[in-house]
Amino acid sequence: MSTQNDTKISARNVQVYYADNHAIKDVDVDIQDKTVTAFIGPSGCGKSTFLRCINRMNDTIDIARFEGDIRIDGEDIYDKKVDPVQLRAKVGMVFQKPNPFPKSIYDNVAYGPKIHGLAKNKADLDDIVEKALRRGAIWDEVKDRLDAPGTGLSGGQQQRLCIARAVATEPEILLMDEPCSALDPIATAQVEELIDELRQNYSLVIVTHSMQQAARVSQKTAFFHLGYLVEYDDTDTIFNRPKDNRTESYISGKIG
Ligand SMILES: Nc1ncnc2c1ncn2[C@@H]1O[C@H](COP(=O)(O)OP(=O)(O)OP(=O)(O)O)[C@@H](O)[C@H]1O
Known part of the structure; x- marks a missing residue:
């Protein structure tokens, strides 16, 4: 079994261009398994772009071009043999704005397992949906209304539903792009607590504008600036004893 110190994602010499x-x-960068890694840095520094390299979401942007090497468990995810749709089942993503499908709560979660053929029958699918909703820490709130539309939930519930949807396909990595920025403080606290629980089973990478959030939820932090990964270390070190002047300036509020 993998442990916290094992490298899950290994990136080398990564370049991304949007046209010029x-x-x-x-x-x-080497991102560890069973760890929450925060990407921080000023607006436009490349946090979301680099995050999207890890599940090849940039492939869907016409003008984006990737160079370099990213491996998950040693396997080159940009190899011609890799199907990006399969990759995205293994590397789930949660976005800034909760985006449930216009379907029932049940169908939101069942959709991925169905298209990836993960359930043998209806009972099996029911189990998968329940397990995912429990992992998303939302089962108790929705178990009596699984047929209700996902879009009818509160923002915080929708985001936990989206996390449940992401974990339903048994991913190994969860990418989160500012997952709490549309949520109120109570919903944010619930999602942060969930992130901490999910760390037992997944490698999580979270883009956040909130340094407090990075300090609360992550064990490792990567500071990006003008497209460069300036510093990557234990979160405690980044916030208390950064080595690079640019990191120090950002965390003390002088840039960004
Ligand atoms: N879809 C896109 N098409 C063209 N250029 C893009 C696209 N997405 C990002 N960029 C450009 O790439 C650079 C990095 O942007 P990115 O969104 O990755 O930064 P970020 O650190 O996540 O920013 P923010 O914190 O504001 O979300 C910026 O110059 C941005 O304008």
Whole structure:
């Protein structure tokens, strides 16, 4: 079984261009399993772009071009043999704005397992849906109304539903792009607590504008600036003893 110190995602010499805009420059990083890694940095520094490299979501942007090497468990995810749809089942993603499908709560979660053929029969699918909703820490709130539309839930509930939907396909990695920015403080606290629980089973990478949030939820932090990964270390070190002046300036509020 893998442990916290095992490398899950290994990136080398990553460059991303949007047409002529060189948005990610020479990024090397090893992201650990069973760990929450926060990506921080000023607006436009490339956090979301680099996050999207990890499940090849940039492939869906016409003008985006990737160079370099990213491996998950040693396997090159940009290899021609890799099907991006299969990859995205293994590397789930949760977005800034909760985006449940216009379907029932049940169908939101059942959709992925169905298209990936993960359930043998209806009873099996019911089990998968329940397990995912429990992992998303929302089962108790929705178990009596699984047929109700997902879009009818509160913002915080919708985001936990989206997390449940992401975990339903048995991913190994969860990417979260500012998952709490549309949520109130109570819903944010619930999602942060959930992130901490999910760490037991997944490698999580979270983009956040909130340094307090990065400090609360992550064990590792990567500071990006102008497309470069400037510093990557234990979260405690980044916030208390950063080595690079740019990191120090950002965390003390001088840039960004
Ligand atoms: N879909 C896109 N098409 C063209 N350029 C893009 C696209 N997405 C990002 N960029 C550009 O790439 C650079 C990095 O943007 P990115 O969104 O990755 O930064 P970020 O650190 O996540 O920013 P923010 O914190 O504001 O979300 C910026 O110059 C941005 O304008």
